[in-house]
Amino acid sequence: MTLPRRSHPRPLDLNSGRVDLTHGGGGRAMAQLVEELFVAAFDNEILSQGNDQGAFSVPGGRMVMSTDGYVISPLFFPGGDIGSLSVHGTINDVAMAGAVPIGLSAGFIIEEGFPLADLARIVTSMAAAAKAAGVPVMTGDTKVVEKGKGDGVFITTAGIGMVPAGIDISGDKARPDDVILVSGSMGDHGIAVMSQRESLGFETAILSDSAALHTLVAAMIAAAPGIRVLRDPTRGGLAATLNEIASQSAVGMVISETAVPLKPQVLGACELLGLDPLYVANEGKLICICPPEDAETVLAAMRAHPLGGDAAIIGQCDADPHHFVRMKTAMGGTRIVDWLAGEQLPRIC
Amino acid sequence: MKYIDEYRDGELARQLAASIGQEADSARTYHLMEFCGGHTHAISRYGLEDILPANVHMVHGPGCPVCVLPVGRIDAAIWLAGQADVILCTYGDMLRVPGSKRLSLLKAKAEGRDIRMVYSTLDAVKLAQANPARRVVFFAIGFETTTPPTAVAIKQAQALGLTNFFVFCNHVLTPSAIAQILDSPEVRELGTVKLDGFIGPAHVSTIIGSQPYEYFAEEYQRPVVIAGFEPLDVLQAVRMLVRQINDGRFAVENEFSRAVTRDGNAKAKSLVADMFELRKAFEWRGLGLVPYSALRIKHAYAAFDAERHWDVPQDSVADNKACECGAILRGVKKPIDCKLFGTICTPENPMGSCMVSAEGACAAHWTYGRFRDTKAPTA
Numbered sequence: 001m002t003l004p005r006r007s008h009p010r011p012l013d014l015n016s017g018r019v020d021l022t023h024g025g026g027g028r029a030m031a032q033l034v035e036e037l038f039v040a041a042f043d044n045e046i047l048s049q050g051n052d053q054g055a056f057s058v059p060g061g062r063m064v065m066s067t068d069g070y071v072i073s074p075l076f077f078p079g080g081d082i083g084s085l086s087v088h089g090t091i092n093d094v095a096m097a098g099a100v101p102i103g104l105s106a107g108f109i110i111e112e113g114f115p116l117a118d119l120a121r122i123v124t125s126m127a128a129a130a131k132a133a134g135v136p137v138m139t140g141d142t143k144v145v146e147k148g149k150g151d152g153v154f155i156t157t158a159g160i161g162m163v164p165a166g167i168d169i170s171g172d173k174a175r176p177d178d179v180i181l182v183s184g185s186m187g188d189h190g191i192a193v194m195s196q197r198e199s200l201g202f203e204t205a206i207l208s209d210s211a212a213l214h215t216l217v218a219a220m221i222a223a224a225p226g227i228r229v230l231r232d233p234t235r236g237g238l239a240a241t242l243n244e245i246a247s248q249s250a251v252g253m254v255i256s257e258t259a260v261p262l263k264p265q266v267l268g269a270c271e272l273l274g275l276d277p278l279y280v281a282n283e284g285k286l287i288c289i290c291p292p293e294d295a296e297t298v299l300a301a302m303r304a305h306p307l308g309g310d311a312a313i314i315g316q317c318d319a320d321p322h323h324f325v326r327m328k329t330a331m332g333g334t335r336i337v338d339w340l341a342g343e344q345l346p347r348i349c
Numbered sequence: 350m351k352y353i354d355e356y357r358d359g360e361l362a363r364q365l366a367a368s369i370g371q372e373a374d375s376a377r378t379y380h381l382m383e384f385c386g387g388h389t390h391a392i393s394r395y396g397l398e399d400i401l402p403a404n405v406h407m408v409h410g411p412g413c414p415v416c417v418l419p420v421g422r423i424d425a426a427i428w429l430a431g432q433a434d435v436i437l438c439t440y441g442d443m444l445r446v447p448g449s450k451r452l453s454l455l456k457a458k459a460e461g462r463d464i465r466m467v468y469s470t471l472d473a474v475k476l477a478q479a480n481p482a483r484r485v486v487f488f489a490i491g492f493e494t495t496t497p498p499t500a501v502a503i504k505q506a507q508a509l510g511l512t513n514f515f516v517f518c519n520h521v522l523t524p525s526a527i528a529q530i531l532d533s534p535e536v537r538e539l540g541t542v543k544l545d546g547f548i549g550p551a552h553v554s555t556i557i558g559s560q561p562y563e564y565f566a567e568e569y570q571r572p573v574v575i576a577g578f579e580p581l582d583v584l585q586a587v588r589m590l591v592r593q594i595n596d597g598r599f600a601v602e603n604e605f606s607r608a609v610t611r612d613g614n615a616k617a618k619s620l621v622a623d624m625f626e627l628r629k630a631f632e633w634r635g636l637g638l639v640p641y642s643a644l645r646i647k648h649a650y651a652a653f654d655a656e657r658h659w660d661v662p663q664d665s666v667a668d669n670k671a672c673e674c675g676a677i678l679r680g681v682k683k684p685i686d687c688k689l690f691g692t693i694c695t696p697e698n699p700m701g702s703c704m705v706s707a708e709g710a711c712a713a714h715w716t717y718g719r720f721r722d723t724k725a726p727t728a
Contacts, residue, residue, distance in 0.1 A: 009693050018459040028697045258359070268350050324720045330359040331580050332366075333396015335717040338696075 008032045026235030026281075027340035031244075050248055051171050052093040052231065053161075061165060066093035067158035075122065075152055078192045079207030080283070082155055083126035088212045088283060089234065090159040091135055095214035096230040096286065098169040098221050099161030103138040104130065106157050110142070111150035122153065133212040135159070161214075167221055173228035174249035176319040179295035181288045183216060183302050184209070184310040185261040186238050187280035191269045206265045211284030216307045220288065223301035229289035232282065236340045239278040241287055242325045243339045252320020255337065256328045259314045279340050289317065356579030357395075365584040366400040373591050379405045381590055382680055383548040384527060386413030386708025387578040393717035395580040405587060408542070409713075411526055411635055411678040412550060414491040415442045415706035419632045420666040422519055423448035426488045428662055429517060429655060430454065430462040436480060438465045438473045439488035442706045447699055449666045454488075470502035477506065477514035486515045486655050494552040496520045496644065497617040500624045503646070503653045517655040518646050521631060523553050524561045525642035529633075531569045535681050542680050546590040548583065549575035551605050558613025562601045576604040624650055632665055634702055635678030674701035677710050684711040685722055691715060 012032055022029035039047055046054040053066035070086040080088075087104065094101045106126065110119065130137050137157075192208040213232065221227055229249070233241035238260065246253050262277050270277045284307065290298050295313055302308030320326075325337045373379060383389055389409045392398060398407065411417050423446050430437035437454070444455040444466060458464040463483075467473050470487060477485035489499045499516060506514040527547065535542040549562055554575045562573045572593035576586035586604045593600060603609055624647055631643030646654040655661060668674060672694070673687035684690050684703070694700035696712050703709035707716070 008697075009691075009695055010698055018456065020455050020459040022455070022697070028695075032697075264350055267353075271350065271353060320720075322720065326720055329394075329396045330357060331362040331395040331397060331400060332359055333399035334720070335394060335396045336720050338716045 008036075012036045025340060026240050031339075049170060049172065050244075051097065053097050053099070055097050055099075055163060055170070062163040063160060064094055064097040064099045064163060065158065065160050066090055067156060068093060070155045070157070071151070072193065073151060074193070074196045075118065077196050077208055078204075079189075080210035081122055081125050082153065083122035083124070084129040085208075085210050085283060086155040086157045087126050087129035087133065087135070087137075088210050090157040091133055091212040091214055092232045092283075092286070094159040094161040095212075095217045096169070096232055097161070097163055098167040098217060098227070098230065099163045100218065101133070101135045101159055101161040101214050103136050104157050104159045105139045105141075106137050106155060107141040108143065109150055109154040109156075110144050111152055112144055112147040114152055119153065122155075129212070133214065135212070135214075164221070166225055169221075169227055169230050171229055171231060171245050171248040174245055174251050174289045174317050175228070175291075176251055176317050177292055178228060178251075178289050178317040179292050179313055180242070180253060180255060180315045180317065181290070181295065181299060181302065181311060181313050182233075182238065182261065183213070183286045183288070183308045184284075185263045185266065186233070186282060186285065187266040187270065187277040188263060189283040190237070190280035191266045194269065194273065204265050204269055206263065206269070209282055209284035211307055213284065213286055213307060216286070216302065216305045219305050220298055220301050224290055224294040224298045226294055227288055227290045227298065230286055232286050234281050234283060237277070237279040237281055238287070239276070239325070239337045240340050242337065245287070245289065246317075246323045246325050249317070250323060251317040252323055253315055253317050253325045254328065255315030255325070257330045259312055261310045261312050278337055292316075353579070356577065356581045358581065361581055362400065362584060365581065365588060366402075369405065369584065369588045369591055370402040372588065372595065373402050373405055374595060375404060377404065378543070379591055379594060380408055380543040380545050381405065381548060381587060382408040382410045382530075382544050382546075383583070384410040384412040384523065385548075385550045385553070385578070386416065386706060386713075387551055388548055388576065388583055389413070389710055389713050390708045391578050391580055391583055393713035396717070397580060397583060398718070401587065405591070408544065408680040409677070409710035410547075410680060411530070411633070412492070412523065412553075413703070413706050413708040413710075414495070414521070415446055416674065416678060416702040416709045417521065417526070417633045417635065418446065418490055418519055418702065419634045420447075420449050420668060421632065421662070421664050423453070424664070424666055425661050426517060427452055427454060427457045427462075429486050429488070429659060430457055430464050432484075432659055434483050436463045436465060436476060436483050436485045437488055438467045438476060438485065440490070441466045443488060443490060445699065446702055446705045470498045471505065474502050474505050474509070474511070474514060477511050478509065481513060484513045484515065486517055488517045488519070490519045492521060492523050492550070492553045493556045493621075496621050496625065497556065497614075500620045503624060503650055504620075506653060507650070512652070514653060515655040515658055516646060516653055517661070518625070518644060520625065520644045521633065522642050522644070523550055523557070524565075525639050526633065526636060527562075527565055529636050529639045529642070530679055531565060531571070533679055535679065544571065544680065545594050546572040546574070548586045548590070549573045549601070551576060551578045551582070551608070554605065554609040554613070556614050556617050559601050559603050559609055559611050560613070566599045566601045570599045572599045573601045574604050575601070575609055577608065623647075633678075634668065635675035669700050672701040674703045674711070677703050684714040687711070691719065
């Protein structure tokens, strides 16, 4: 869950409006739904910080808690499945506070008639992902709905973790002149999922980047405890996530088009499908914002980790009063990298 | 990416821009209309305005198929989606275009109508095959580029013997729209809109060829350069137009020679001619009723024509009064001249069609260029 602090031209129509797919797309419509309904109703300081996890003090330190629902279609895709994704995604939301994940819960909503073999494949994959990450699934829930009332299986996981002493990472901490880094190539997950959609029928060698990032985070904060912001650019991709951070931190940003790592296959698929790779989802990448003096140290720590080999510095924050995220294009011009309007790819996570 | 990267080379772009700067006469201005939304999008997305000299102005034209469809036709599509057993399918952008009463296909879908996005016309045919008890209507829109695929879909449905596949045809023609702009009082008599030359369509021209533009170049004495949609294509076309204007020439030149010939795609043209005929007039958003500017399905294929199968409402519905899409589509106004721009009209809540498609002038300026406005709304 992410809350960008911004106002919207027109308030949500709570009397006669209806939920449409844009309300789950990771763009402005979703931000508005979260802001004007959920945050307003649940009204508390922790939620209002607008991070992908809530951080709170407990005896002995600070804890974080996060939850995420997984409705991806198709359930199995190159490089992963809904099971491993539901483990990685929630571990990552916990880790983006700089926290060490402790454990997960898992809730299943299963459609009547769903093959047990597929369910077993998903659960086995979940168990393997949890074991590999060293983060156990500690509790769970199972519900079955009538045929036609769900689409195969939906999974919700929640995670908890402890923040090491001295670490204070949050989406509102970016400052002008801070440096923006990404841990690797953008858009792999979204394109891998898209390639499996029946209606598209294209083949690609791209695998989803789905991965648990907590060990990468641990290596980064060990090298530079002063890291200000970490966030994984899932739905809405790099573009949406940078805009969320810019508005939370009240800064502008300038990134360089030529510095953003992109695989040629992802670029090719985006070209064919008319997508902008900056808006395509990732499930095993993170964005890091740190003070300029830490940038090289963080970059070296990322590159030394197996999940950060293609890490790159992509830009810098500035004091733009409009909090625009801008990009220097390869052509030498400048353009805005805006929020995603509507939804680019439905149900990619 | 081979055959793409070559046309997005930053160094070449800087050289081209520098050469345009040298060749453009500093004593005059150059107002060049890029007809196509594809060009508008490329100009905004690659920030080309930043590297063109200050006296070269790009005027955005009406060539965005989503943008020019009038409110009445959107309402008609929503009406069709509400008929018994209908599955209405169309290209993605159409779903968000506002009709009247703040409805859109996307909202109609949320209210329970069966509306689906397809990537190709053949997906629509497959949908009809897979749902024999339903009536599948393909909401067909677009210029000459998307017309042949619609024709192929009808042929395919015929070959498969489908009786539940229909096309709601809204295909429009580029040359009539360009003539309408050049004939408009703002250009022809009042001179309030200065148009010194045109960047001609890329994909449309692959079908119709460069020959149909020869008439305007001659009749209206304006140079036309057909150009591809990549940033270097646009810059090269600007340089070719500047040269023609400097020389006082008004020819049709083809920058997009890697894909466009003088005569176009004969097979596609004959397929379209076989299946469609001209409508006497068709309403365009922004341009009003334009004579002989759109196609309808010929009698021989009547069984596939949604407008013959249902009594589709033909009402003309007025745009929102404050919406300037019409003037923007004619090049008379810029997006920032519209009071709604960025206030209540944004890509999430578009009031006018120019804010819907990524190729629309308003959406392109909002999405990529609004940081240049002195009073930019806060992000």
